[in-house]
Amino acid sequence: MDGLPVGPTPSPPVIKAGWLDKNPPQGSYIYQKRWVRLDTDHLRYFDSNKDAYSKRFVPVACISRVAAIGDQKFEVITNNRTFAFRAESDAERKEWMQALQQAVAEQRARARLSSAHPLGVQGSEPPDRAGSLELRGFKNKLYVAVVGDKVQLYKNLEEYHLGIGITFIDMSVGNVKEAADRRGFDLTTPYRIFRPWNALCALLSLHTCCSLCLGHLSTSSPGFLAESELEKEQWLEAMQRAIAEALSTWEVAERIWAMAPNRFCADCGAAQPDWASINLCVVICKRCAGEHRGLGAGISKVRSLKMDRKVWTETLIELFLQLGNAAGNRFWAANVPPSEALQPSSSPGARRCHLEAKYREGKYRRYHPLFGNQEELDKALCAAVTTSDLAETQALLGCGAGVNCFSGDPEVPTPLALAEQAGQTLQMEFLRNNRTTEVPRLDSVRPPEKHYSVVLPTVSHSGFLYKTASAGKLLQDRRAREEFSRRWCVLSDGVLSYYENERAVTPNGEIRASEIVCLAVPTPNTHGFEHTFEVYTEGERLYLFGLESAELAREWVKCIAKAFVPPPAEDLLARDFERLGRLPYKAGLSLQRAQEGWFALLGSELHAVFPEGPCEEPLQLRKLQELSVQGDSENQVLVLVERRRTLYIQGERRLDFTGWLGAIQKAAASSGDTLSEQQLGDSDIPVIVYRCVDYITQCGLTSEGIYRKCGQTSKTQRLLESLRLDARSVRLKEGEQHVDDVSSALKRFLRDLPDGLFTRVQRLAWLEASEIEDEEEKVSRYRELLVRLPPVNRATVKALISHLYCVQCFSDTNQMNTHNLAIVFGPTLFQTDGQDYKAGRVVEDLISHYVMVFSVDEEELRKQREEITAIVKMRVAGTASGTQHAGDFICTVYLEEKKAETEQHVKIPASMTAEELTLEILDRRNVGIREKDYWTCFEVNEREEAERPLHFAEKVLPILHGLGMDSYLVVKKHQSMEAMLLYLASHVGETKHGMMKFREDRSLLGLGLPSGGFHDRYFILNSSCLRLYKEVRSQRPWSGAPETSHRPEKEWPVRSLKIYLGVKKKLRPPTCWGFTVVHETEKHEKQQWYLCCETQMELREWFATFLFMQHDGLVWPSEPSRVSRAVPEVRLGSVSLIPLRGSENEMRRSVAAFTADPLSLLRNV
């Protein structure tokens, strides 16, 4: 065994090479001079010794005999072909024959060792793709096979079966690219003259016409033509995979093969296995890997040794060296009857059977003495993980010990925690990889009927379907009718098989229901067939089927869905879904591990069935607060935030995840122009209305003639377009949008609603109601009518009137009283020309009787008033900041550092503390908090090059409103917190004093010129003040504190100081341990000082003391609670307005102009 090469042999050693005469085919007597080369794997001959590509290759494994014939000639005999060569001399012939015979013998020995595949069969590796390809410029087709890292060219299918080819291309030097035409692609290599084409010419034309062909080829780039565009894509993909394979490194494989048993597939014994199951901890061959994947990730997590490089951490490699195939098979294959053992040449069916029995049922495993006694198994596991006995852990888990069982100690509750405590990193790795592994069960029924231990219902269905070739990526383009082929399809026993016709015996292919991960129904007429459906499989293939009849298509979809959806999720089949399937997700409190859930997309609703817990309410995609994709391209996570719940869908499989992603994003967008088709907010109010109303509420309070004045047409139009497209993602910012543009956009939106806010059917009734003279009667009529409106309209009317009610509260400043608002909004909401007074009267009535019509209670009204008051105050206080976001007070917070990928948009309610914000960010990013991770929210001021960790109890909203243009918030670990806490714990003292370098900056916000440099000053910090003394007078030996000059030079109240770590470099701080002190006076005047310490420790001590003094000793929360917190509800608010000048008639005219032709304003832009 040790004699076998470790690692692959990309170019097998050449045994013998030289010139030989080869007799030409067709029995001609003219010998041709050929350069012949024999290596351990192939006998090849070339035109010359400089060629990279052969004219012919014969696998050594195919050679059955080598025989001498007549003068200096010998024959190489395969099952079907005989190749005759003539050497220069008898001696030379003898050498060749000996070399060949020895190569054959060695090849056979090797084949026997790896449990042998029968001679005469070409290499044991199955092709990734094989089929006919047209060679551009020639009529004949070649048979091409992509095998591992090589592309092999054969004259035809027959020769492919014989194993005798023309040449092969090592893809480490290959490159493929699409050609200009639809079906064409080029395979290029660095060899300028691509010789095989010459050889091909000879072969294909049968007559020697190389000169002609050479001429031909020199003018056109050699390339292939596939059958169809789709096929071309598949060829490109297969060849690119071959390149990836060729370029992949063997570093991991070689290290793992260092243990001899890992050099042969744990399941079938094939040599040089380059795949692995990372939870079972065995190394396997490619064929077995395919079957492992079919078992599902709950049984085996398959990774490549060569290509999944990120997976292979030092710990995992070490685990494979310690456990690996030796330990794995001692446990899993302790009792394999010889009749059930696998060979490298075993059929896929036999492989599937064996692997099902081995890993899913645990049929051959060595039973642990504690088998069957759950409690004892768990106990034993908890004990084993604290030792280095990995095999014991493997045996216990494989016999049913609970990987997440409770240890009995709340401090270290799980085996994983125990292993961590014991410092057993390999045990931890093993446990982690097996967190979701299913326990093997002997009683489990045979595979096709079940998935994840769930018995799938047996569904049978058959009929003709039109099918395209499967694809490895989403179908972007329309598939023409010609690309579909009619196939007889049979769904039975959990397998969907497709046949050439209804009488065919062997299927052209099959899809196992348990491998189906998603079923999607594109909208009719997406492709050449009116009705189509897509089937996605675990192996990342996408199958497209088409039918003429909607009924038949639906029937098929239902049957396939039934075949792959387990009973617990069958409620999802009740209605016509657009997409259905399983996806790994995280949700609720169990964010630690992903589970597989079943999802169905129906319109804008995402229905979900989770393995644990009660039936979930469907997610209203158009009502989501956030819909984003996070993570890198390898590990994408789709984050859906609905009120009070967040769902993370993981992109474990690329293909179906990408499909879901597009579908969910599309479903979450507005689907049309009507009110209920918009993205909706919490209380059924369209986000578009919510955004505008809130923006006006926040920023429009001081705007004169709000809602009367028109915005700039082009800006209004642009804004409305983006709001219509995806209102949720639009962040209205003061300074970027003028309130009049926003107010115009809102009016335009309402005016253009196809059915109007009060609906076409009920509009008249509203207008008539306004003519009722008795006020009480009128109000009750309005209430009646309100109930009749569709929910979204009702909610929107209420929100809008509530907003207008607030607007008129400010009429003495904005001049938009109820009457004026009614003149503007009447025609807008009732879509009249502005001359109908009744429309205005309805709006006026609704605003005047707002409290009664909408049953607004005292509390609600009070809150609303408070909110407006707060907003007005805030605006007066912070008008200059210009950074506040309107709407929800959405704030951008970064995680760890400022860059686009770490950006989080968070709603900041008035009550939110820095700690809550920090936890919210960590929650969203699913960052776990470990002990001594002092996650803190920092306010970073880029201009000052300083940052301030917010105290955990600080309210965020005021800080947000005070943030300058150069500042932002970031959540990161506070690296000094531990040192500071230690310092504070050991120094109970109430004061701190000492020398620091000091520099003053008296000017406002750093605008003034810096004066002078840093000077030594003496400071005393106590619970009330920070005092600065110019000089130290003398030293009092008994106190240790130097006596200072009598009066401090400066003195600041400690609680009104803000301390920022860092001093901007422009000021040339004398040390790098500086901080910036900002003092805001009662007149809102800001003063700054810069202080520098000699050491980092000193800086920490001063900073810690500041915190201690400012927050009564509570520097860090005693116990951060990580309970899932609902984000406090941000109420839809209220409004603002400002003076309107001009007569009522002027106003009516302007309104009429606006309403006369809704499009006039949007034209001529």
Ligand SMILES: [Zn+2]
């Ligand atoms: Zn194998």
